[in-house]
Amino acid sequence: MAEKATKGNAIVETIKTIVYALLIAGVFRTLFFQPFWIPSGSMKETLLIGDFLFVNKMAYGYSYASCPSVIMPGIGINIDAEDVCGVFPQNNGRLFGSEPERGDVVVFRHPVSGRDFIKRLVGLPGERIQINGGVLSINDQPVQLQDDGVFIETYEPQGPQGSRPRCSNGPVGPGAACEKQRLIETFPDGNSHDILEIGNQGLDNTGVYLVPEGHYFFMGDNRDNSMDSRVPQSAGGVGFVPFENLIGRADRIMFSSAGRSMLFFWTWRGDRFFKAVQ
Structure with missing residues (x-):
């Protein structure tokens, strides 16, 4: 006994x-920190498919979106962040709130689907945003762009989703070099980062977006392969993102895998361990 x-x-x-x-x-x-696995190429080359990073959730304070959602359609689990953190009313209020800065790479909750997205913050509340000929304008002033050569990657399935890159020299065959123009974009405050361009695309010329108070405007660094604030939520984009939906700031890549799974250690990219997100 x-x-x-x-x-x-x-x-x-x-x-x-x-x-x-x-x-x-x-x-x-x-x-404190939320793990995030990059599933798409919308932030190349700042973030590559297969990059694994931790999101700093203390950067902007806490809202209902700070709580994790647990979505597993295969087994019928769908626990929304609001179900866990409903104590925070959805009125743009935050606990220990701190304003984000232009140029931050931010993980946020999609205002409609509730899915987590990661993009670069380009437009602040009350600003006028427009894209003309692929050039971002903030309050009617175009940002500075400087040619920085060519970004080259292999045309092949990438990541668990097996997505293939878009190329400015395309169409190209499997295993061929896929090219994009690399540019250095500099904001009015001097903050610089790389962006990629394929060529003249539909979202390279837009009307004027007036960012509402309490909301932010986001774009992907891979400008011709990103469904971001340029696209309204009704058309599958993210539109204007309210302050309460910001989850945190991406500061550093922990490691990166070029394979179909993070467990395939032989596909890890050795040059991206603990790399700062610019």
Whole structure:
């Protein structure tokens, strides 16, 4: 009997340890850092498909979007962040809130679908944003662009989704060099980063977007391959993103895998370990 009691106690202690570990991990993920795996090429070459990073959730304070969503359609699990953190009303209020800065690479909750997106912040509340000939204008002033050569990657399936890149020299065959123009974009405050351009595309010329108060305008660095604030939510884009939907800032890539799974260690990109996000 004593032996059975000992085994029973061991099982109980194991379960308690697992539960405590999950609770600690949940609190850590909710309050401090959220892991994020880059699934698409919309932020190339700043972020590549397969980059793994932690999102700094303390950067902008906390809102309902700070709580994780658990979405597993295959087994019928769909727990929304609002279900967990409904204590935060959706009125753009934040706890310990801090304003983001132009140029930040931000993970945010899509205002309609609730999915997590990652883009670069280019437009602040009250600003006029427009794209003319592929050139971003802020309050009617075009940003500075400087040619920075050619970005080259292999035309092949990338990441778990097996998506193929778009090329300015396309169409090209499997295994061929896929090219895009690389430019250095500099904001009025001097903040610079790389962007990629394929050529004259539909979103290279837009009307004027007036960013509402309490909202932000985001764009992908891979300008011709990004569904971002240039596209309204009704058409599958993200439109204007409210302050409360910001989850955190992407500061550093922990590691990166060029394969179909992060477990394929032989496909890890050795030059991207602990790389700062510019």
